[in-house]
Amino acid sequence: MNKFYEIYLDLEKAILNQTYHAGTLLPSENDLAKVYHVSRETIRKALVLLLENGYIQKKQGKGSIVLNVNRFDFPVSGLTSFKELHDSQNLKSETIVTKNCIEKISKKLANHLKISQETEIIYVERQRKFNQEVVILDKDYLLTSIIPELPAEAAQNSIYDYIEHTLGLTISFAQKEITVDPATKKDHELMDLNGDTHVVVVRSDVYLEDTTLFQHTESRHRLDRFRFVEFARRRSPM
Amino acid sequence: MNKFYEIYLDLEKAILNQTYHAGTLLPSENDLAKVYHVSRETIRKALVLLLENGYIQKKQGKGSIVLNVNRFDFPVSGLTSFKELHDSQNLKSETIVTKNCIEKISKKLANHLKISQETEIIYVERQRKFNQEVVILDKDYLLTSIIPELPAEAAQNSIYDYIEHTLGLTISFAQKEITVDPATKKDHELMDLNGDTHVVVVRSDVYLEDTTLFQHTESRHRLDRFRFVEFARRRSPM
DNA sequence: GAGTGGTCTAGACCACTTG
DNA sequence: AAGTGGTCTAGACCACTCT
Numbered sequence: 001m002n003k004f005y006e007i008y009l010d011l012e013k014a015i016l017n018q019t020y021h022a023g024t025l026l027p028s029e030n031d032l033a034k035v036y037h038v039s040r041e042t043i044r045k046a047l048v049l050l051l052e053n054g055y056i057q058k059k060q061g062k063g064s065i066v067l068n069v070n071r072f073d074f075p076v077s078g079l080t081s082f083k084e085l086h087d088s089q090n091l092k093s094e095t096i097v098t099k100n101c102i103e104k105i106s107k108k109l110a111n112h113l114k115i116s117q118e119t120e121i122i123y124v125e126r127q128r129k130f131n132q133e134v135v136i137l138d139k140d141y142l143l144t145s146i147i148p149e150l151p152a153e154a155a156q157n158s159i160y161d162y163i164e165h166t167l168g169l170t171i172s173f174a175q176k177e178i179t180v181d182p183a184t185k186k187d188h189e190l191m192d193l194n195g196d197t198h199v200v201v202v203r204s205d206v207y208l209e210d211t212t213l214f215q216h217t218e219s220r221h222r223l224d225r226f227r228f229v230e231f232a233r234r235r236s237p238m
Numbered sequence: 239m240n241k242f243y244e245i246y247l248d249l250e251k252a253i254l255n256q257t258y259h260a261g262t263l264l265p266s267e268n269d270l271a272k273v274y275h276v277s278r279e280t281i282r283k284a285l286v287l288l289l290e291n292g293y294i295q296k297k298q299g300k301g302s303i304v305l306n307v308n309r310f311d312f313p314v315s316g317l318t319s320f321k322e323l324h325d326s327q328n329l330k331s332e333t334i335v336t337k338n339c340i341e342k343i344s345k346k347l348a349n350h351l352k353i354s355q356e357t358e359i360i361y362v363e364r365q366r367k368f369n370q371e372v373v374i375l376d377k378d379y380l381l382t383s384i385i386p387e388l389p390a391e392a393a394q395n396s397i398y399d400y401i402e403h404t405l406g407l408t409i410s411f412a413q414k415e416i417t418v419d420p421a422t423k424k425d426h427e428l429m430d431l432n433g434d435t436h437v438v439v440v441r442s443d444v445y446l447e448d449t450t451l452f453q454h455t456e457s458r459h460r461l462d463r464f465r466f467v468e469f470a471r472r473r474s475p476m
Numbered sequence: 477g478a479g480t481g482g483t484c485t486a487g488a489c490c491a492c493t494t495g
Numbered sequence: 496a497a498g499t500g501g502t503c504t505a506g507a508c509c510a511c512t513c514t
Contacts, residue, residue: 002483023449028499044500055412057449060493060500064483066451170301172295172470179467180418180438198436198461200418204470211261211295223436226467228416234409240502266480277504282481298481299511478502486504493499 003038004045011046015055015066025063026056053231054231092130097155098190099125102144109141113205113216120144124155125190133192135225137199139218146214170209178202178228187220200226242283245274249284253293253304257380263301264294265446292469335393336428337363340382351443351454358382362392362393363428371430375437377456384452401452408447415441416466431460438464 014020026032029047029233033040049073050056056064105119121141128136140159142150147163154162181201183193193199199220206215252258257399265273270281285302288294296303343357357377368373378397380388385401392400419439420430431437437458444453 002394004396004483025499030499040488040500041486042484045483047500054411054413057445057447058500059447059493061494061498063493063499067449168394173292173471175292176470178416178468178469180436180461180464198418198434207295209295209297211305223418226416228438230414230416231411232414233411245506263480268480277506278481279505280503283502296481297512299479299513301480301512371482477514481510483507483509485507488502488504490502491500493497495497 003036004042007032007038007043007046007047008034008049011050012053015050020066020238022066022068024066026066028063052233079196095128095156096127096129096134097124097152098127099123100150100152100155102149105141105177109216113213115213122147122150124150124159126155127190130225131157134190135192137187137191137220139220143214146208146212168215172207172209172211174206175205179203180223191220191222196223198223241276242280242289243276243452245270245276245281245284248289249288250291250293258304260306261305262304264304266301269361290471292391332367333394334365334367334372335362335390336365338388338390338393340387351451353451360385360388362388362397364393365428367427372428373430373460375458376424377458379454381452384446384450399445407452410445410449411448412442412444417441418461425458429458429460436461436462452453 011020011026020026020189026047029040029043032043036043045058047058050064051058054067056066056104058064064085100122102120102122105113105115105121107115107117110117110119121143124138124140124142126138126140127134128138146169147167150159150162160171164171179200179201183191183199186200187193193201200223202217202219202221204215204217204219205213205215206217229237244379249258249264258264264270264285267278267281271278274281282337283294285294288302292305294304296302299405305448338360340358340360343351343353343355343359345355348355348357359381362376362378363381364376364378365372366376380397384407385405388397388400392404398409402409405463419433421429421437423436425431429437438461440455440457440459442453442457443451444455445451
């Protein structure tokens with residue numbers, strides 16, 4: 001394991017522990033370098049991680065200020081799937097797979113992804129239930145050239161888990177888009193919309209480590225059950 | 239100016255230029271170090287920026303692959319304001335300031351921000367028009383302890399510009415939240431909702447460099463005019 | 477085996493903050 | 496003036512990819 005990542009985890013724990021209180025300063029980079037017996041650049045790499053994750057704020061000439069971290073506000077950002085998200089929240093949920101079949105890609109999607117209309121895909125459709133209500137409808141399109149088949153069990157549990165652990169592929173990055181679209185007939189059939197006329201739609205194009213596209217996802221959320229939280233740093237105009 | 243940032247801009251330009259084509263490899267870090275007459279670590283800092291901004295994908299033992307950058311998809315992420323966003327898109331827009339006054343903070347907001355109910359704030363309310371229609375309603379709450387007053391001109395143009403350039407303060411980070419809320423009476427009065435029952439609400443708590451909170455923002459968008467795009471990297475579970 | 481990126485070091489100089 | 500973070504260096508060793 002990396003030194004800088006271990007140091008990051010250690011400092012993160014200390015901040016969550018309140019060993020370092022919000023509003024106070026972390027020990028200086030030189031001090032931390034001595035404590036952990038590493039060079040200052042290694043400490044700095046750990047601090048960059050704390051910075052990016054909203055744990056600290058750095059100020060030249062002063063130090064690293066510990067921020068008030070509100071860990072109830074989990075970021076949906078950064079490519080996390082439904083399953084991982086709600087497992088971490090200990091919410092009671094249920095998944096119903098309504099479709100898991102191989103078919104030819106639709107014209108529209110082929111155009112969007114800029115790939116051949118002859119492309120073969122696995123189409124997976126899943127209802128997500130909370131408190132007996134279907135509040136999310138997930139549609140996944142997987143390229144069979146990369147994922148030849150999807151066992152029922154994988155669809156029921158986590159597709160990402162299957163891809164990463166069973167197939168040994170590395171998911172790397174995604175382009176995401178959030179919009180609010182009019183609810184379709186299918187939305188009304190498969191979701192408990194309570195008369196809502198719209199749904200929040202999160203679309204993602206997901207890529208592997210070698211930059212090949214392997215999945216498109218459409219996650220349709222009932223309005224009152226959608227929430228997106230983000231920690232954002234101002235782009236320094238420089 | 240930093241060396242690594244200049245190199246980043248140079249490489250960014252070259253990628254947008256298609257001097258480096260999507261799918262091909264950048265020169266190796268050692269080669270780039272020779273070309274720019276800097277150390278390899280400096281090159282690596284520039285490449286981290288390219289990586290974070292979705293321009294390249296790195297692979298150990300192989301190189302840095304240039305990605306297919308879709309620059310039509312501007313990210314709303316990363317703390318950019320209405321004015322900056324739409325100026326960059328060359329959209330015709332109009333801003334109408336409907337309120338700009340000093341008042342005591344509301345109980346609800348004081349609780350949310352965990353500050354005193356006696357806090358004095360500037361409340362600014364603005365309609366944002368596109369094609370003669372009000373599609374966004376912005377509400378800004380500025381702490382008078384940090385921003386004592388807001389000239390009408392600043393409210394009309396950019397509050398951030400006034401804060402950063404006139405007052406010389408440095409905006410640093412924000413906690414953002416996106417939800418879809420039922421439209422209020424005020425929404426119906428001040429926006430052209432065309433019968434919509436809901437609006438997208440983007441709430442932000444904004445902080446200065448020294449970690450003091452100075453602003454809360456509520457930006458209410460008509461459903462069909464809202465779009466959020468993000469380039470997301472998978473958290474390496476490690 | 478040669479070349480790539482990933483990590484780490486020990487030291488240097490600078491810009492900024494604070495006493 | 497002393498201490499802080501910001502940048503940069505030259506070199507080292509490792510893990511990985513490709514041929």
